[in-house]
Amino acid sequence: MSAIAKGVRKAKSRFGGRLEPYFRLDLVLYEGRSDMMTVTSVETVAAHPRLREHGGALDGAARACEAVARIFDDGDPHTGVYHLLANELALLDADPARGGAANQLAFRLKLLLAAGLAPHLGACASCGESDHLTAFSGAAGGVVCTACEGAGFALHEEAYAFLVEALARPLAETPTASERALRQAERAIVETVEYHGHIRLRPAA
Numbered sequence: 001m002s003a004i005a006k007g008v009r010k011a012k013s014r015f016g017g018r019l020e021p022y023f024r025l026d027l028v029l030y031e032g033r034s035d036m037m038t039v040t041s042v043e044t045v046a047a048h049p050r051l052r053e054h055g056g057a058l059d060g061a062a063r064a065c066e067a068v069a070r071i072f073d074d075g076d077p078h079t080g081v082y083h084l085l086a087n088e089l090a091l092l093d094a095d096p097a098r099g100g101a102a103n104q105l106a107f108r109l110k111l112l113l114a115a116g117l118a119p120h121l122g123a124c125a126s127c128g129e130s131d132h133l134t135a136f137s138g139a140a141g142g143v144v145c146t147a148c149e150g151a152g153f154a155l156h157e158e159a160y161a162f163l164v165e166a167l168a169r170p171l172a173e174t175p176t177a178s179e180r181a182l183r184q185a186e187r188a189i190v191e192t193v194e195y196h197g198h199i200r201l202r203p204a205a
């Protein structure tokens with residue numbers, strides 16, 4: 001949602017330096033006649049000072065916020081997504097070096113789950129076969145078997161394991177993977193979101 005804070009540039013502004021990106025805030029907003037609400041009070045819940053001093057963590061925070069804005073742009077409240085983003089910002093603040101492709105991809109997988117767009121990983125998304133899952137198809141919405149792989153791109157075992165683990169584990173326990181596996185995992189996420197959500201995401205890192 002959009003809101004305006006009046007007089008923030010004045011030295012005596014009661015909002016101080018709190019209305020900055022990646023702060024977690026408790027805001028009171030006044031809904032007037034215009035489309036934009038007015039900020040009437042601000043309490044800091046978490047300022048994330050360490051995140052703000054680390055380039056990689058700041059970049060991760062920006063990409064995480066943008067992914068949320070692109071996937072959930074309907075203006076409705078999404079409590080689970082809010083807590084997921086708050087958790088991501090807190091993790092980046094606790095350990096700024098965590099920012100990077102693996103963290104971003106795990107975060108996006110959890111966003112897809114919340115949006116009902118999570119890729120199908122348990123069996124072939126085309127025919128239901130549970131073995132020989134060697135490729136991924138955005139159109140089918142998940143992994144596909146050798147017989148169905150014409151529809152997709154090759155997904156190596158490491159990338160498959162990353163997708164499964166990243167979805168199953170808490171964000172704080174995101175697994176690591178090789179660059180090649182992360183690239184394949186990202187392609188799987190990008191194609192799923194484009195095909196089923198008609199949304200284009202920025203690169204994860």
Ligand SMILES: [Zn+2]
Pocket residue numbers: 124125126127128129144145146147148
């Ligand atoms: Zn199949």
